[in-house]
Amino acid sequence: MDQEELAAFNQLNVLIIDDQILVQNVIKSALFELGIENVKCAENAYYGLRLCEQTTFHVVICAFNVKSDKDGFHLLEELKFKRYVTKCTVLIFLSAETNEDLVNSIVELQPDDFWVKPLNIKHVQTRLPLALEVKRTLFNVYQAMDRQDFSKAIYYAERHLLNNRLAKYHLQMKRLKGECLLQLREYTDATQYYANLLQTHKVSWVYLGYIKSLLQQDKLEDIQALLTELTDKADTRFATYDMLAHYYVGKQDYAQAYEEIKKATRLAPRNIERNKRLLDLARLNHDHAGQYQATISMAKFARNSIHDSPLLRLNVVRAAIDYATTLEKADASKVLSQGEVILAELEKQLPLAAQLKDQLLVVRARLHTAREERQKAESIVDNHMTLRPGMSVEDNLDKVKALHELGRREDAVSLLDAIKRQISGSGLTNQVVSKYIEQEAAERSAVHFTPQQLNRMAVEFFKRNKFHAALNSLEQAFSLTPNNMSVALNILKVLVAIKQQEALDEGHIALVNNLRQQLAHNELDSEQQSKFAEYQQQLLPGQH
CATH class of the missing domain: 1.25.40 (Serine Threonine Protein Phosphatase 5, Tetratricopeptide repeat)
Structure with missing residues (x-):
């Protein structure tokens, strides 16, 4: 792709991927009036990919909901993977929906613009030339980033920032420079860079770049208040949760990493790599229900x-x-x-x-x-x-x-x-x-048995008044399913039976206290709440 081609409308190749003929016609009419004649349309992802095999497109306009095969998120993911869409391509996303999980998924793919349906000709004719102008002006920065030559990209961006005639593009250049510093792992420089930007630009990407650079330097304590603020805002909460999940994995705090990635995945559920990390963390944290749901979501x-x-x-x-x-x-x-x-x-x-x-x-x-x-x-x-x-x-x-x-x-x-x-x-x-x-x-x-087998063994031991054997089986089951509150309550039930025969030892009392704390912090149904109160009264009267 050549930089000057982006300035010559009659040389532009444009691809529209949308299964609605009316939408295709509105965009084509707008483009023809602008003098853009090389326009191809695809009603589904399959034909969109085929067209990309044959032609290099300067502009790709893609609908999110391409109903006939894959959705727009996965189509654009594939177009980027196959290098049909690069940083130098003008990428426009179309959707009639603006719900948070869709917007988060779109933001992850970093399109140049997001157009909300229904479209009108004037909207297309206003927004597309602006996107083309930005892409052409910053072409050498984008090209260097495509080649992963981030130092060169910073060099070009800094040169552009010295040119006052390009002042209206300076914010985009500053954003690209920040991304390059993070890619180069220059986290100390990135922290200072974003901190300086925050003096004048209090926008979401500056905040996110700032916290990413600090997290990479293990400075979580310095930004606790800011993290709370960012997770309260719709435009920053998803990216913040995702970065925190990554941070806690690095610190080997897998329980907290799992909590953060669950939040991130709910806010942007289409990313398969994130779902894979969710699955791995669910398994590590013995959340079998979460593991099952993660595999269903991935499929x-x-x-x-x-x-x-x-x-x-x-x-x-x-x-x-x-x-x-x-x-x-x-x-x-x-x-x-x-x-x-x-x-x-x-x-x-x-x-x-x-x-x-x-x-x-x-x-x-x-x-x-x-x-x-x-x-x-x-x-x-x-x-x-x-x-x-x-x-x-x-x-x-x-x-x-x-x-x-x-x-x-x-x-x-x-x-x-x-x-x-x-x-x-x-x-x-x-x-x-x-x-x-x-x-x-x-x-x-x-542990030689499954949780289900251990629970059944415990029931049999309990019936035969072999309470210590029942307790041993249930503790093994709970070690494999530490989030199962039914097993926790059954352990308390067995401890009640043991207490009726003999005094509880220090190990038993420590177990009771641990289970009480865990049960108090979990959501229990009314029957479980009733059992919990009953067992506490019998085990530690006056202390619950």
Whole structure:
């Protein structure tokens, strides 16, 4: 792409991707009146991509809701990934919706403008020339950023900032310079740069750049009040939560990282990489329900995108089984039935079923075990499953679970050791996955049953007045599901029974106090609240 082409309307190539013919016609009419004649239209993402293979477009105008295949967010993500859209391309986003989660998703893709439908010709003719003029004026800055030569981009931006004739573009140049400083990891310089900007420009991107540079220097304490202010504002809360999640992962505070990324994901749910981080943190924090929902979201939002894969649907089944092992039998049965539907669909898809034969068999074995069809599960494991680790960490981890759920703990722990050696690199994602594998190895060595099995054992021990054995089973179950308040209440129930036979020891009293604190900070239904009050009265009369 050439800088001068952006000034010559008769040389511009424009692509409109929108499934509404009326919208296409309004934009085309406006463009023709401006003298822009090289205009292509696509009614769906598939044809938009095909056109990009054939032509380099200076301007791409894309609707969010391209109903016939993938949505505009994932289409633009793919266009950027394939380099059909670069920093030098004028990118316009169209939508009739302006809800917060859509706007956050659009902001992540950094379009040059956002046009709200319904459009009129005057609006198009006013806004597009402005976007083209900015792009042409700052072309060398954008080109250097495309080439990841951020030092050169700063050099060009600073030269432009000295030119008073370009004063109306100075704010955009300052923003680009800040982005480049962050890309270069010049965090001390970036902090000073953004602090100076805040004296005159109290806008969202300046605040966000400032807190990002400080978080990267571990200066959270310095900006607590500012963080509270930014999370209260619609235009900054999403990016702030996302940065905080990244910060807390770096500090190995995975519980807080999980809380922050849950908020960020709710505010911008379409980003698959963020959903993957959400899933990893859900697993690490033993949130089986959250893990299950994260896999469902990934499969839903990745559909028809560059992230789409049958493995995402397989992961929904895997997470369903993990979740079911923490539930009572009736609830577990519902979740397993949902997983069965997806697994059966995958098993029928050829040649997919042949390509994923080993993975599907392992999941099928786990499903049988979860349904207490042990003989069927053992037949699959004995006849079809190899203990050699494969290339995929997720596939190997599923094998570990299949073996452990059948009581083959030595094989499971041996395979986990092999998985540990597969985790490479020092990135934050690898850090979370590595910590999860380490946690799995420790738990599967120490705890020999699933939470569901441990709960059932506790019920049997309790019926036979073997309260200490019941307590041991429930404590193991709670170590695997520390967010399960039903298990916490059952532990208190057993402690009440023990107290009626003998005095509670120091360990029991410490356990009561820990559980009281946790239960007090969780949302309990009316029945749970009633049980909690009853058990507190019996265990620590007068102290609740």
